[in-house]
Amino acid sequence: MTAFDVADRCFSNASNFTVRRDVLSASGAVREISRSVGRMFAAISDQEDEPAVRSLRRRLATLRMTVNGALLPLSTPVLQLRAQIAAIVVASDAFGSDLVALSSRLTSACDIDQDEVPPKASVLRDLLADARGRVGIVSSPLKMRMPQIAQR
């Protein structure tokens, strides 16, 4: 594809661009896991940058992206949600009782509403059903406010 073709694609996209805004409400399990992960990040924020801390942060970030970005029910084995939480519970043992308590809330959150299809999946299904061209979903994987998306 030449640079001119890329420019042509940009102009075509601009002329065909439509915005459909769906405000998604996360399930109870997703909200509880996200909240607990946020608190755990806060609890280890003053820790030294050691390998164990970095490892726990990475596991927490992966868990949060898994639950926020999933297009499949959380009980789907491929997401390995329980295995991820179990690893976090084990890793939390080294950081005191607060973190252990928070990690146990993750375990209990994992037991509720797990068979619910994420709302993002149903939006995607609707879009694909009506789509004539290509469809893309623009969303934040970290539940952050993105100014550009908000303005569009």
Add this chain to the structure above:
Amino acid sequence: MTAMEYGSLQRPLVLRKATSGTSKPSHLDLLGFRTIPTVQSIEGLQRGSRTPDWAAYLTYVGWWIAGLPVASGTAYCVLKVPTRSYTAALVAFGALLRSASEPFGVLTWAQVQSLEEGTRVFLRIADKLGKKHTRSGCVQRSSYLGMVQIDVVDPKYTHWITKPMFHKFEVRLTEHETSRRISKAGSVLSRIIPDFTTEWIHTPTTCCAVVTSQAQWRHELPTIAIAAGRDSATFADFMAPSVDDVSRVDVRPAARAGSVTCKFVILDGPQPFLSRDAVHARRVVILLDALEYQKHSGDVALMLASRDDALLAGSLQDPIFETAVFVSAGP
């Protein structure tokens, strides 16, 4: 320039909506060309692709603005585009088409009569032996009706030209060029523009100035091509300097925007946009992509607020672009 004066301009026509089964009309269809050219990448021409609507529109904008009569102040055209790639080159090409379609070569009596006082002209006059010589001169206001006064500098002499004796002179705006060299660009322009004279190719004329990234400009020019009939040429062929090494399009970085002397300037991007006060031109096209426009929308709004004409709303409408054309107060 007042809104009334603008009203007397040749307004761009509104394109008819395409109906199914017919090819959609392009903005290039409005320009009265002999052959509608195809503007595409070189690969696109080989594939037989048609001119994209956006490329036709940008070429049209350049052609239209270049012909906009602006007696005082500066006419601005702000274009918000999805990407700035190739946009400056296409607008410049539109200005180049306008320049090539203006009278060149020997002027007619009506054209000579309409020249403004002080216009520099070249007279070709045959001596007693029939050999033609070129003299540089200046048009002066004649107090006699139906007579044109041209003061020749060397040798100092005043010609009083009337219609019956006009055939003895060749009056030109540019020096006579004897070269019969036909370039690729000349062949394409001959197919596109009615009454095109190949002399234009050899004449040192700068159509417009582009304030842009020179690296990007050099990268883009050889990759776009124009085809008309069986002839084709790249933008680089069109914008190559004339025989006198005068640039067809004057390309400068933003840091040197103040040294531009051309009357039609294209400011490509935010840095050239910020140097707009240093540019003294009659016509200025500003190109900003969506994010750049968002960042500088306050500045654009201030420019719009200071305009002294009626905004040409709806004059250049396109579903892809957001276009504002206005005239600001100026010297």
